[in-house]
Amino acid sequence: MIEFRKEFFADERDDNLNEIGKPTRRQDILGHVTGRSPFFDDHLFDGLLHIRCVRSPHHHARIRRIDTAEAQAMPGVVRVLTGRDVPRNLNTLLSLLDFGIDDEPLLADSKVAYKGEPVAAIIAETEAQARAAVTKVRVDWEVRPHVLDVEEAIRPGAPVVCEVYKTNKFIYHGKYDHQKMRYGDVEAAFARADHIVEGRYQMSPIEQAPIETCGAIAAPETNDRYVCYTSTQALFFSLGTAAKVLTTPSNRFHFIGGTVGGGFGGKVDSVHEPIAILGAMLTGRPCKFAWDREEEMQVGAPRGAERWYIKDGVARDGRILARKFTGYFDSGAYTRLSSYAIIKSVGHLPGPYTIPNVHADVYCVYTNRTPATAMRGFGITGVDFAIEAHMDKVAEAVAMNPIDLRILNAYRDGDMKAHRREAKNCALIECCQVVADKAGIALQAASRAASSLRDGGGERGRLPAHTALDQHGVVTGIDTGGYARKTGAQGRPARHIEMPGYTMPTAASAGRAPAQSPARPGAASTAASPSTATEPPRPAPADGGNRRQGAMRFSAISGLRRR
Amino acid sequence: MAKTPVVFVLNGSERAAFAAPGQNLLELLRRGVGDLSPKYGCGQGTCGACTVAIDGETHLACLTLAESVAGRRVDTAAGLASGGQLHPLQDAFMQTFAAQCGYCTPGMLISAKALLDRNPTPTREDVVEAISGNICRCTGYEPIIEAILVAARGRERA
Numbered sequence: 180m181i182e183f184r185k186e187f188f189a190d191e192r193d194d195n196l197n198e199i200g201k202p203t204r205r206q207d208i209l210g211h212v213t214g215r216s217p218f219f220d221d222h223l224f225d226g227l228l229h230i231r232c233v234r235s236p237h238h239h240a241r242i243r244r245i246d247t248a249e250a251q252a253m254p255g256v257v258r259v260l261t262g263r264d265v266p267r268n269l270n271t272l273l274s275l276l277d278f279g280i281d282d283e284p285l286l287a288d289s290k291v292a293y294k295g296e297p298v299a300a301i302i303a304e305t306e307a308q309a310r311a312a313v314t315k316v317r318v319d320w321e322v323r324p325h326v327l328d329v330e331e332a333i334r335p336g337a338p339v340v341c342e343v344y345k346t347n348k349f350i351y352h353g354k355y356d357h358q359k360m361r362y363g364d365v366e367a368a369f370a371r372a373d374h375i376v377e378g379r380y381q382m383s384p385i386e387q388a389p390i391e392t393c394g395a396i397a398a399p400e401t402n403d404r405y406v407c408y409t410s411t412q413a414l415f416f417s418l419g420t421a422a423k424v425l426t427t428p429s430n431r432f433h434f435i436g437g438t439v440g441g442g443f444g445g446k447v448d449s450v451h452e453p454i455a456i457l458g459a460m461l462t463g464r465p466c467k468f469a470w471d472r473e474e475e476m477q478v479g480a481p482r483g484a485e486r487w488y489i490k491d492g493v494a495r496d497g498r499i500l501a502r503k504f505t506g507y508f509d510s511g512a513y514t515r516l517s518s519y520a521i522i523k524s525v526g527h528l529p530g531p532y533t534i535p536n537v538h539a540d541v542y543c544v545y546t547n548r549t550p551a552t553a554m555r556g557f558g559i560t561g562v563d564f565a566i567e568a569h570m571d572k573v574a575e576a577v578a579m580n581p582i583d584l585r586i587l588n589a590y591r592d593g594d595m596k597a598h599r600r601e602a603k604n605c606a607l608i609e610c611c612q613v614v615a616d617k618a619g620i621a622l623q624a625a626s627r628a629a630s631s632l633r634d635g636g637g638e639r640g641r642l643p644a645h646t647a648l649d650q651h652g653v654v655t656g657i658d659t660g661g662y663a664r665k666t667g668a669q670g671r672p673a674r675h676i677e678m679p680g681y682t683m684p685t686a687a688s689a690g691r692a693p694a695q696s697p698a699r700p701g702a703a704s705t706a707a708s709p710s711t712a713t714e715p716p717r718p719a720p721a722d723g724g725n726r727r728q729g730a731m732r733f734s735a736i737s738g739l740r741r742r
Numbered sequence: 743m744a745k746t747p748v749v750f751v752l753n754g755s756e757r758a759a760f761a762a763p764g765q766n767l768l769e770l771l772r773r774g775v776g777d778l779s780p781k782y783g784c785g786q787g788t789c790g791a792c793t794v795a796i797d798g799e800t801h802l803a804c805l806t807l808a809e810s811v812a813g814r815r816v817d818t819a820a821g822l823a824s825g826g827q828l829h830p831l832q833d834a835f836m837q838t839f840a841a842q843c844g845y846c847t848p849g850m851l852i853s854a855k856a857l858l859d860r861n862p863t864p865t866r867e868d869v870v871e872a873i874s875g876n877i878c879r880c881t882g883y884e885p886i887i888e889a890i891l892v893a894a895r896g897r898e899r900a
Contacts, residue, residue, distance in 0.1 A: 204836065211844030212832040214779025214819035218845065221778040305762075390783040390791050390845045390879050440781070440845030441879045472784040 187609050188632075207438070218391055218438050219408040224398055224465035228257055230458050231309035233299040233316040234478065235291035238325035238547040239338060242289055245299055246317040253315055255308030257462050260300040262288025264457065266426040271514050272448060272552075275419045280350075282343045283513035283550070285424055285453055290323075292340050292512035293549050295478035302458050302466060325547035329486055329507035332546045340512055340545035349510065349518040349543035356542065358525040360504075362597040363536030363643035365492070368501030372492030376576045379488050380565035384481035384509070387554050391440020393448075393479065394469025397455035405456050406433040410469075411449065412442040420449035421456055432456065444553030448480050448515060483517050483551025484509040485561035489569045492536075497577045497587050501536035502529045506562065508543050511550035518543045520551075520558030526598055527559050530566035531607045532588040533639055537597035538647075582615050586626040593636025601640065605631035750811045752777060753821025761808035768792045768803035770811075771818065779820035779848040783877070790876030793849035794818050800856045802875075819848030822855065831855055831893045840889035842880035850876045854890045864894055 183200060210216035233250075247259040262268045262284055269281040287298045299316050303309035326332045332340065332347040340347050348356040369375060395409040395417075411417040414436045422429035439446060451468050458466030470479065485508050492501035506524065510517035521543050529537045554560075570588075574581040589611070590602040608631045615622050745760035752775060759774035768785075771777045771794070783791035785804045792803040795817040822829040831854050834840070841847040850873055857864055857872035864872070869890045878886065 202839070205839070205841075207844065208836050208839075208841055211841040211847045212819075212828070212835045212851065213823060214848040214851075216844045218781070220772075220782065223773070223776060223778075307764075388879055389843070390789055390877060391781065391843070392783070439843060441843045443879070472786060472789075 184609075184613065187606070188604075191604075210438075216438050218440050219394055219396060219410045219436070220391075220467070220469065222396060222408050224396065226464050227396070228302050228304060228458065228462060228464050228466045229306040229309045230260075230300050230302050230454060230466055230468035231306065231313050232286075232297035232454075232474075233301065233313050233318070235287070235294055235296045235298060235318075235320075237291060237320055237322050238294050238327070239323045239340070240291050241321040241323060242287065242291065242298060243319035243321055245288075246319075247299060249317065250299075250301060250312040250315040253303075253308065253312040255304035256301060256312045257304065257464070258302040258458070259312075259316070260286060260302065260454070260457060260461070261298070262286040264461065265424060265453075267424045270420060270424050272416065272420065272516060273514070273519060274423070275416060279514050279518055280343045282341050283515075285450065290342075292545075293478075293547055295474075295549065296512065297478075300454055300458070300468070302462055327546050327548055329484075329509050329542075329544040329546060332544050333507075333542065338547070340547055341514075344514075344545055347545045349514060349521075349545075351518070358521050358539075358541045360525050360528055360537060360539040360597060361646050361648055362538070362599070363501070364645055364647040365490075365501040365503045365536045365538040366647065368536040369490070369492040369503075372500050373495040374491075374493040374573075374576045376491045376493055376569070376573045377489070378565070378569045378572050379486070380568055381486050382484055382561050382564055384484045384548070384551060385554060386476055386479060386481045387441075387443035387445030388475070389439075389441030389443060389445060392470045392472060392475045393446050393451055394467065395451040395455040396465060396467045397452070397459040398465035399459055399463055400433060404431045404433050405459050406435065407452050407456055409434065409436045409452050409455075410439055410442075410446050411436050411452065412439055412444070412446040413449065416447060417449040417452045421453045424453045425457060425460070443555050444482070444557060445475075445479055447553050448550075478549055480511070480515055480550050480552035482554035482557050482560070483511065483520065484548075485565070487562060487565035489565060491569065491573055493573055493577055495577065497574075497579045497584050499532060499534050499573065499588050502532075502534045502538075504528055504537075504539035504541065504562075506539065506541035508541070508561075509548060509551060510543050510545055511548040512545060513550040514543070515550045515552040516557070517551050520553075523558030524562050527562065529597055530563065530570075531590050531605075532570075532585075533590050533594040533602070533635075534588070534597065535643060580620065580622065582611050582620055583623050583626045586611050586622070586629050589629075589631070591631050591633065591635025591639070594639045595642055599642065602635065605635070607631065746809050748809055748812045750813065751815045753817055759808075765808045766804050767794070767801075767806040767808050767811055767816075770808035771803060771816070774808070777818050777820050779818045781845055781848060783845070788877070789846070790849045790853065790873075791846050793852045793876060795852055795856055798856065798859065800853055800875075817852070817855075819851045822851060829855070830896050831858070831890065834889040834893035834896065835886070838885045838889040838892055840882060840885040842882050846876055846878045850878070850886055854886075854893070857890070858894055858897065862894060862897055864890070866891065 245261055251259050265285045268284045271279045271282050273279045287296050301309045301312040324338045326337050339345050393410050395407055397405050397407040400406050414434050418429050418434045455466050455468040488505040490503040491499050493499050508517050508521050521541050525541050528539050571581045574584040586608050589607040590605045592605050594602040596602055608629045745762050748761045749758045757775045759770055761770055771780055780794050780803050781791035783789035787802045787805040793800050794803045797815050831851055853873050853876050869887050
């Protein structure tokens with residue numbers, strides 16, 4: 180069923196593949212077809228206890244008091260957990276990478292920020308008993324106004340969703356309330372464009388919906404350790420998170436995973452393992468904490484919804500001269516992985532097209548919705564939906580076939596991308612040609628003749644002579660306490676973020692052309708200089724800014740630095 | 743509350759377990775007698791991961807009262823192989839790469855076996871209909887359909 184088109188780029192590879200194109204046997208398939216693959220719930224324990232969570236019925240509320248007395252007295256109930264039982268009841272998933280501020284409790288104790296947020300956990304002999312006791316926990320709620328829309332959430336006066344981000348926006352590097360890309364000058368290009376095409380694109384949150392729901396079973400081992408069978412997709416994330424929130428060295432945990440009944444990104448959030456292990460620690464018995472299908476759908480973190488505004492300046496012949504993005508990621512009530520998704524997203528703009536002027540501001544916004552997390556290509560898929568829908572709209576505006584339009588604007592080898600990397604190994608044109616063939620769509624002669632190997636580079640490979648910059652995006656007064664710490668252990672002064680073309684906005688540097696930092700050439704080009712927009716054309720970085728120097732690391736784009 | 747003893751034949755062997763009032767067959771099989779091949783996916787009869795055969799007919803174990811199998815024959819994916827030999831369907835699933843995460847596979851196999859038992863020469867449409875109650879989320883329907891057709895063709899030849 181796989182079709183190999185080896186005629187493309189035939190001289191770019193040795194065609195001596197040993198594995199690709201030949202059938203092979205999965206190492207785990209015998210277990211799958213015999214029903215013996217050991218998923219987390221396929222481990223039997225004597226005396227297994229069951230954990231069910233008490234969840235918020237409100238989008239946003241302060242917790243005045245949690246009364247667990249009646250629940251504790253219910254038949255079969257062994258223990259009731261609340262936030263007070265969690266040794267370190269505040270975490271953010273990416274803190275393991277020293278990225279972001281701890282913002283989310285394991286069990287909420289002072290307020291809830293989304294409907295379904297857990298505030299207590301019942302540990303009982305049977306699942307039915309745990310469910311019955313859940314209804315007996317009395318929570319005295321003080322319901323607060325909530326906000327469910329990303330743009331409403333960032334208006335002044337909106338309810339504060341997450342206490343550590345008072346503006347309802349994630350703060351990057353301790354300073355920036357959005358991710359930014361500046362390349363060329365979109366406003367100048369709009370002024371000379373024949374058409375301006377604008378669009379607003381909104382996607383929904385999407386549940387990963389694995390057939391196996393998320394869960395974990397933890398049990399005391401005989402060597403003062405706890406074994407934890409888990410459905411996690413991210414065994415060491417879960418291990419590290421459990422060690423952190425339970426303030427227990429990770430060598431006391433014996434994590435067993437790797438057999439995952441579908442995940443698609445929805446099994447990285449590491450909320451089951453710490454609760455199951457805490458249950459095992461406090462009861463001395465095996466504990467299972469797993470979601471049922473309803474919880475998987477309601478509180479399982481989805482692919483976050485994104486809202487994109489795109490404005491294109493287009494020439495009469497279909498060439499896109501400028502593209503401007505404003506994006507809002509709906510992170511839900513807490514960060515989880517959304518801030519990281521946006522870094523990916525901005526590195527992907529403006530899509531696989533050579534556009535000489537690009538401008539983007541992308542915000543990670545908190546709302547009183549279920550927190551969002553990973554899902555297949557998150558950070559890319561949502562904006563690609565917006566970009567490709569917009570390409571069709573542009574095609575309509577210039578009365579072109581949408582596939583011709585894509586081929587006309589596609590990256591060709593040697594082109595400069597807006598994030599200042601040279602386009603290599605491009606194949607969009609060839610893909611479009613095959614799609615047109617299969618769909619029976621007639622292409623223009625020029626599209627038919629186009630190739631990713633031709634007509635790229637040259638003028639298209641050069642950085643713009645002038646990139647318009649602005650001062651927006653710098654916020655003050657927030658200390659992440661982590662990777663962008665303003666004063667370190669030795670009382671270091673405010674840290675200068677090392678990015679090419681970026682200078683800290685100090686009085687001394689105001690109005691000057693930005694210094695060229697040699698620290699990480701080409702590594703963090705989404706950041707803009709805070710200098711004014713009327714500066715003279717900026718020279719290219721010393722290395723041309725477009726040659727890869729070593730592997731691209733997450734730390735380089737996130738601003739993470741080893742301390 | 744009193745539990746009810748349930749005696750039934752599981753994959754050819756007599757088994758006995760106590761069923762709590764209202765307990766479903768899925769729990770009885772998994773926790774009561776230790777057959778872990780039927781899976782919990784939704785508990786609502788929508789995903790098919792817990793599909794088992796009762797007296798040769800497919801049923802969703804999560805919606806079947808445990809007591810109702812007393813004296814009946816229950817077959818699960820764990821009993822498909824016999825005497826160290828895989829069932830032709832299992833061979834075909836391996837051959838055509840018809841499982842990715844493997845969680846829906848036991849249910850798929852039971853639905854497929856029920857089809858081939860009553861219709862040894864199914865059309866593609868018959869196969870699609872037979873597994874229409876089994877959800878696969880790793881996007882594997884094509885290889886699964888192919889596997890069932892391969893198994894049917896292999897049987898025809900045998």
